[in-house]
Amino acid sequence: xxxxxxxxxxxxxxxxGRFFVSAAHEMGYKVWVLDPDPHSPAGxxxxxxxxxxxxxxxxxxxxxxxxxxxxTEFENVPAxxxxxxxxxxxxxxxxxxxxxxxxxxxxxxxxxxxxxxxxPFAAIRSDEDIANANAGLxxxxxxxxxxxxxxxxxxxxxxxxxALAAFxxxxxxxxxxxxxxxLDYEVSVVLARSAxxxxxxxxxxxxxxxxxxxxxxxxxxxxxxxxxxxxxxxxEQIAAKLGYVGTLGVEFxxxxxxxxxxxxxxxxxNSGHHTIDACVTSQxxxxxxxxxxxxxxxPRQHSAAVMVNLLGELWxxxxxxxGKYREPDWSVLHAVPGLRLxxxxxxxxxxxxxxxxxxxxxxDPAAVLERAMAARAAIGIRDE
Ligand code: ADP
Ligand code: MG
Numbered sequence: 001x002x003x004x005x006x007x008x009x010x011x012x013x014x015x016x017g018r019f020f021v022s023a024a025h026e027m028g029y030k031v032w033v034l035d036p037d038p039h040s041p042a043g044x045x046x047x048x049x050x051x052x053x054x055x056x057x058x059x060x061x062x063x064x065x066x067x068x069x070x071x072t073e074f075e076n077v078p079a080x081x082x083x084x085x086x087x088x089x090x091x092x093x094x095x096x097x098x099x100x101x102x103x104x105x106x107x108x109x110x111x112x113x114x115x116x117x118x119x120p121f122a123a124i125r126s127d128e129d130i131a132n133a134n135a136g137l138x139x140x141x142x143x144x145x146x147x148x149x150x151x152x153x154x155x156x157x158x159x160x161x162x163a164l165a166a167f168x169x170x171x172x173x174x175x176x177x178x179x180x181x182x183l184d185y186e187v188s189v190v191l192a193r194s195a196x197x198x199x200x201x202x203x204x205x206x207x208x209x210x211x212x213x214x215x216x217x218x219x220x221x222x223x224x225x226x227x228x229x230x231x232x233x234x235x236e237q238i239a240a241k242l243g244y245v246g247t248l249g250v251e252f253x254x255x256x257x258x259x260x261x262x263x264x265x266x267x268x269x270n271s272g273h274h275t276i277d278a279c280v281t282s283q284x285x286x287x288x289x290x291x292x293x294x295x296x297x298x299p300r301q302h303s304a305a306v307m308v309n310l311l312g313e314l315w316x317x318x319x320x321x322x323g324k325y326r327e328p329d330w331s332v333l334h335a336v337p338g339l340r341l342x343x344x345x346x347x348x349x350x351x352x353x354x355x356x357x358x359x360x361x362x363x364d365p366a367a368v369l370e371r372a373m374a375a376r377a378a379i380g381i382r383d384e
Contacts, residue, residue: 002068002292004028007047009067009089011054011081013040015344015354016268016284017073019276021045023284029292032067034059041344042073054081064088071246071291073267075102076147092195092245092291093266100242101266104145104176114241116234117260119253124175130163137179142166145174150352151212156180181255186262187221187228188251189235190272192286192296193244200286200296201232202279205271205307207251210383213352216376217271217307218369219278223254230259238264247272247287270309270354277340277359278305303338303361306372310356314380315349325349328379336375338362 002008008024010017013035021031021042033046036053043049048066052059054077063070069090072082075098082095100106111118122133124142142163144153155166157177167175186208191201206221207214221228235250238261242248249269251262272283281289281297289296310328317323333341343356360372 001294005030006068006292007032007066008288008291009034009063009070009085010042010046010073011035011070011077012073013037013042013046013049014073015041016270017042018045018344019268019273019282019284020071020073020287023282024288027285027288029288032063034063039347041346044345054078057084060084069291071287072098075266090291093248094243094245097242097244098266101264102146103174104143104148104263105174106145107264108176110241111238111261114237116237116241117258119181119255119260119262120179122177124163124167124177126172127164127167130160130167130177133160133163133177137177138163139180141178141180142170142175143178144170145176150214150354151209154212181253181260184254184257185221185223186251186253187223187231187259188217188249188269188271189231190247190249190269190275190283191232191235191239192247192283192290192299193239194290194296195245195293197240198296199236199239200281200299201235202272202275202283202299203301204228204231205274207271211352213311213354214270214309215381216309216372217274217305218365219271219274219305219307220301220365222365227254227257227259234259234261246290247283270357271307273342273357274305274307274359274361275299275301276342278303278361304363304365304368305359305361306369307357307359308372308376308381309354310343310358310379311351312349312353312355313351314355316351319380319382321351332378333358333375336360336371336378338368338371339375 007030018041030047032048034050079095105123139158157163203220205217205219249265268283275282362368
């Protein structure tokens with residue numbers, strides 16, 4: 001067990017890392033963050049911010065010398081970096097678990113090999129793979145296997161010709177071609193797993209997206225108890241099969257009443273932000289606990305919650321990037337009962353960039369949803 005005042009290492013300096021730093025600080029730990037961006041949200045509040053590339057071995061040596069254990073907040077940390085650090089100190093999740101989640105071909109193959117529910121797909125590495133793809137995959141979505149996020153690196157394709165054009169547009173990088181599924185709705189499960197194999201899952205969240213980016217999470221999801229249970233079981237199976245240690249997010253589609261896994265995130269998940277305000281233990285507390293070998297905390301959700309993401313376009317008058325740049329009027333949100341605002345300290349707002357979020361909590365799920373959606377409109381988020 002690693003106890004305070006030990007220093008923990010965090011690879012990545014985004015908002016997920018920032019919440020980890022806050023949780024670790026609350027519990028008495030120190031945190032060093034490695035991120036090449038000198039203005040990174042987590043770096044700003046860390047005890048030390050190593051401004052260095054993920055493959056800067058001198059910086060990794062410093063991290064290994066100072067930290068008792070290391071974790072990550074984003075899936076694209078090079079596997080070599082995790083492997084290198086693991087020679088000196090505990091690294092959770094492992095390079096192999098992160099490796100599965102950071103490549104859509106490996107991820108889908110993992111689901112298929114383990115008999116876990118997933119949609120129809122084909123690995124695309126060449127023009128021939130598109131020529132040979134099952135006709136049933138169209139209309140489909142072509143996604144780059146690596147480094148896609150928030151709907152980036154994806155193209156909807158209705159035919160083989162369109163798939164070929166999109167593949168060339170992605171410079172023939174390895175891709176997966178997925179069948180476009182009719183979505184009833186989307187849910188996610190965030191869980192924590194300890195090195196001893198103990199698992200604690202949060203109640204599932206119901207997610208809606210706007211332009212490919214998470215917009216609103218309703219927690220608990222309004223799904224049937226049976227579907228929610230199944231989602232939790234599948235997420236637990238994934239964690240066990242990966243030998244996963246830490247906080248894991250699993251995204252699901254519900255298509256014609258059936259659950260299929262969309263993707264996994266080897267880190268806390270945007271749809272788990274509400275756990276900070278609505279659960280006994282947050283997904284970030286669990287990440288600290290799993291990393292340090294503490295017993296996992298109670299994931300019980302004590303309040304109904306709705307989380308709304310605040311994206312960069314809010315900083316532009318009229319929501320358009322040619323609008324005047326100004327700070328949104330946060331007093332509007334602070335006036336809403338049960339609302340907590342979280343801003344990530346990012347220096348410049350770009351349209352689509354995640355700048356913050358708010359969570360509304362309360363006893364009555366319908367009233368919480370109504371208040372959250374009214375607050376979302378009041379701060380200027382429009383459904384077009
Ligand atoms: P990202 O890494 O950007 O989150 P996802 O694969 O989760 O990528 O895709 C983003 C969103 O696009 C999904 O949450 C879903 O709304 C939609 N989407 C992706 N793939 C499919 C699909 N095969 N069928 C229907 N909708 C999809
Ligand atoms: Mg996703």
